[in-house]
Structures are given as structure tokens and as C-alpha cells.
Amino acid sequence: MDDVRRGVPRTDSLLADPRLVAAAARLGRPTVKAAVLAAQQRVRGGTLPAAAVADSVLESLPVTATTLRAVLNATGVILHTNLGRAPLSAAARQALVVASGYVDVEYDRDTGRRARRGRGALSALRAAAPAAQDALVVTNGAAALVLAATALGAGREIVISRGELVEIGDGFRLPDLLTSTGARLREVGTTNRTTLADYSSALGPDTGFVCKVHPANFRMQGFTAAVPTAQLVGLGLPVVVDIGSGLLAPDVSLPAEPDAAGALAAGAALVTASGDKLLGGPQAGLVLGQQGYVDQLRRHPLARALRVDKLTLAALEATLRGPQPPVRAAVVADPAGLARRAEALAEALRRGGAECAVVPSEGVVGGGGAPGVLLPGWAVALPAEAARALRLGSPPVIGRVERDRLLLDLRCVPPEEDAAVRDAVLAVVLAAAPAPTSGS
Numbered sequence: 056m057d058d059v060r061r062g063v064p065r066t067d068s069l070l071a072d073p074r075l076v077a078a079a080a081r082l083g084r085p086t087v088k089a090a091v092l093a094a095q096q097r098v099r100g101g102t103l104p105a106a107a108v109a110d111s112v113l114e115s116l117p118v119t120a121t122t123l124r125a126v127l128n129a130t131g132v133i134l135h136t137n138l139g140r141a142p143l144s145a146a147a148r149q150a151l152v153v154a155s156g157y158v159d160v161e162y163d164r165d166t167g168r169r170a171r172r173g174r175g176a177l178s179a180l181r182a183a184a185p186a187a188q189d190a191l192v193v194t195n196g197a198a199a200l201v202l203a204a205t206a207l208g209a210g211r212e213i214v215i216s217r218g219e220l221v222e223i224g225d226g227f228r229l230p231d232l233l234t235s236t237g238a239r240l241r242e243v244g245t246t247n248r249t250t251l252a253d254y255s256s257a258l259g260p261d262t263g264f265v266c267k268v269h270p271a272n273f274r275m276q277g278f279t280a281a282v283p284t285a286q287l288v289g290l291g292l293p294v295v296v297d298i299g300s301g302l303l304a305p306d307v308s309l310p311a312e313p314d315a316a317g318a319l320a321a322g323a324a325l326v327t328a329s330g331d332k333l334l335g336g337p338q339a340g341l342v343l344g345q346q347g348y349v350d351q352l353r354r355h356p357l358a359r360a361l362r363v364d365k366l367t368l369a370a371l372e373a374t375l376r377g378p379q380p381p382v383r384a385a386v387v388a389d390p391a392g393l394a395r396r397a398e399a400l401a402e403a404l405r406r407g408g409a410e411c412a413v414v415p416s417e418g419v420v421g422g423g424g425a426p427g428v429l430l431p432g433w434a435v436a437l438p439a440e441a442a443r444a445l446r447l448g449s450p451p452v453i454g455r456v457e458r459d460r461l462l463l464d465l466r467c468v469p470p471e472e473d474a475a476v477r478d479a480v481l482a483v484v485l486a487a488a489p490a491p492t493s494g495s
């Protein structure tokens with residue numbers, strides 16, 4: 056009654072507005088109804104005219120049914136874990152759409168019978184890593200290592216160097232991951248130096264395997280020693296190498312980064328890696344290696360719990376078979392090209408009245424890859440105060456604050472989005488400080 060007197064439009068008549076019906080079909084009725092109730096409340100509070108309710112609801116609705124927002128990564132950090140690590144290639148994005156409906160992921164259309172799940176992705180993986188006799192895909196790199204530790208080490212000892220007991224981020228530590236499987240760690244050597252004799256004197260009837268972990272997120276310099284995979288293989292026990300980054304073959308631009316081909320050629324029984332680091336694909340854990348060991352992991356009950364979905368398989372296959380993924384383009388981005396794009400952006404911003412400068416900026420691989428490798432490039436520097444508004448803008452632009460300046464490094468921004476960065480910055484900077492009236 057009160058609402059009618061104050062002219063608050065009724066919920067059911069608002070929800071019958073064709074524009075809101077369409078929105079409900081896209082976003083779900085509860086989301087639209089919640090927005091309607093909020094708008095009605097504003098009418099009651101006197102902050103919204105009754106006639107504007109439907110428009111206001113439409114404006115307040117999200118674009119999609121997910122709260123995840125696509126952002127432009129102008130941090131210069133290629134594998135930014137907080138921003139979802141590797142952005143997928145157009146081919147992989149398209150594959151995701153194909154796989155999102157009914158799809159023959161585990162079905163042979165010829166015979167009408169069950170087929171090997173993910174056979175397309177697995178054959179692409181074997182083709183990309185010919186040194187592997189077989190391959191397996193699980194949910195992430197940590198899962199690949201846990202599966203290997205469970206299948207080959209549970210109830211036994213895993214021999215590992217003290218220099219490789221790594222924390223991978225967010226408080227998760229590989230030694231804890233390994234022992235969570237019921238395996239015991241037999242730590243050998245010291246933080247900075249481990250020798251072949253350290254390993255050989257630790258081997259015994261209880262040894263399940265020798266584990267070699269790439270310290271992917273830090274670098275040790277000075278009085279150090281580590282044992283190459285080939286020498287560990289000579290000890291006569293299976294060697295599992297966690298390379299982390301997912302490079303399948305050596306990369307000339309990242310010479311210190313280990314790759315699967317190298318570890319397999321050295322005789323590793325298994326190599327484990329992430330799909331969404333330098334490989335540039337979806338989150339996944341890759342297991343590559345000798346037939347018998349891959350079979351042992353595949354048949355372990357835990358493998359079923361770590362199985363990947365059809366979306367991952369589709370995106371992984373398209374990453375492996377398709378064109379160069381964005382991660383690769385960002386690693387090899389030419390500094391002169393980055394300078395030209397930064398100059399063009401700065402010039403457009405200045406024309407629009409924003410104060411800025413082009414400054415050198417060092418990009419990094421990030422996400423636990425290529426520690427210490429600095430990728431020379433350029434950034435547009437803005438006042439640090441703009442950072443939050445840009446993060447909250449549309450599209451959101453995430454920069455890097457360094458020495459009280461906000462740096463926008465275009466290394467990880469697709470060139471076709473440069474204009475979107477420009478518009479987002481102009482909207483924010485000019486809203487905060489209107490352009491001077493005379494152009495001096």
C-alpha cells in the first residue's frame with residue numbers, strides 16, 4: 056500500500072518489462088530480481104525517481120553471469136598468478152566454446168562406442184614432446200607431482216636435494232605436498248650444494264624414486280652445486296623431474312629454463328610441468344615420460360580424482376596445435392616495438408590532457424618461471440594515484456606501482472587493446488583532474 060502511494064513500481068510489473076525479461080534469460084532471474092529490489096529501495100529512499108527504476112536496474116546489471124572480470128594486464132608480469140596466469144590463444148578460446156556443449160571427448164563417432172578420453176590432446180602432447188613415450192594430463196602441476204609421488208613413492212622414500220625444497224606460493228610447499236602422499240622425504244646435501252655422492256649414499260631398498268625439482272621462483276648464486284639429471288639417472292633408480300614451467304623444448308630466449316625434451320633425453324622416468332606457465336595453455340599438469348611409469352600413474356586410483364575436464368583438454372590441444380600463444384609473444388616482444396607503442400599511447404594521452412612520460416620498464420616471466428630474467432621494455436608512467444581508479448575502470452587496467460609512479464607496460468597487452476588502455480586512462484585521469492583550458 057505504502058509503495059503504491061509513493062509510486063514505487065511493482066516487482067512483477069518491472070520483471071515483465073521486456074528488457075528485464077531478456078536480462079533474466081541471460082543472467083538468471085534471481086540476479087535481476089535482486090537489482091529490482093535494490094532499485095525500489097532507492098525510490099523509497101527518495102534517491103531515484105520512480106520513472107527511472109527500469110533503466111536504473113538495466114544499468115546496474117552485470118554484463119555476464121560470472122563475477123569474473125576480464126582485465127588488461129599492464130603490469131609487465133607475463134604469468135601473473137593473481138590475474139589467471141596464461142591468457143589463452145584465440146584458437147584455444149574457440150576450442151573452449153566448442154567443448155562447452157556435448158562433445159565427443161570420450162566417444163568414437165565411427166563405432167558409437169567409448170573412446171580414449173582426451174585422445175586429441177594426448178596425441179598433440181606426444182607430437183610436441185616426441186622424446187616422451189607417453190603422456191598424461193591432470194589438473195595442475197602440483198597434482199602431477201602428487202600423483203607421481205603417490206604411485207611411485209607412497210610408503211617409501213623420495214630422495215631430494217635440500218636446495219630444492221621449494222615453496223611454490225600462497226604458503227604451499229613442495230615437501231609438504233610430497234609427504235602428504237604417505238611418502239617420506241630423504242633430504243640430501245645442503246641448501247647451496249648437493250653432490251652425486253650425497254644422493255648415492257642415501258639410496259637403499261626403501262627408495263621409491265629420486266626427485267629433481269626446478270627452483271622456478273628463485274635463483275641461487277655463488278658457491279653452489281647441483282647434480283644434472285643424466286648423472287642422477289646413472290644411479291639406477293627412477294628419476295622424476297619437476298620442471299615447473301612447461302617448456303617442452305629448449306627456448307633460446309630463456310636459456311636457463313629447463314625443458315621436458317632435455318630431461319627426457321637425460322633419461323628421466325617422468326617429467327612433470329604446468330600447462331598454464333610458459334606453455335601458454337590452460338591450467339593443467341603435464342606428465343611426460345617412459346611408458347611403464349606413465350602407465351603406473353594412469354592406472355592409479357588417484358588419477359581419476361585428478362582428471363581434467365573437456366574444457367581443459369580442448370584448450371590444451373588447441374594451444375599445442377595452434378598458433379603461438381600470447382605468453383610466447385610476450386616473452387619475445389621486441390623492445391623497439393614496445394617503445395613505439397608506449398610512445399604512441401603517451402602521445403595520445405598528452406593530447407587528451409593527461410600528464411605522462413615514457414620510461415624504461417623491465418618485464419618478468421613471473422608465476423614461478425625464469426627467475427632473475429629481466430625482459431627490457433618500456434612503460435607509460437602516470438601518477439600512482441590513478442592506479443585504483445584504473446583497476447576499477449572499464450575495462451579494468453592493472454598496472455604496476457613502482458617508486459610512486461604507476462607504470463603501464465604494454466608487453467602483455469594485445470596491441471589491438473592499446474586504444475582501450477588509452478580510453479580507460481583518459482576517462483580516469485581526466486575525471487580526477489580536468490584538462491587545463493589552454494593547451495600550453
Ligand SMILES: *Cc1c(COP(=O)(O)O)cnc(C)c1O
Nearest residue numbers: 195196197269271298299329423
Ligand atoms: C609452478 C610449479 C609447480 C606447481 O604447478 P601448478 O600448476 O601451479 O600446480 C610445481 N613445481 C614447480 C617447479 C613449479 O614451478
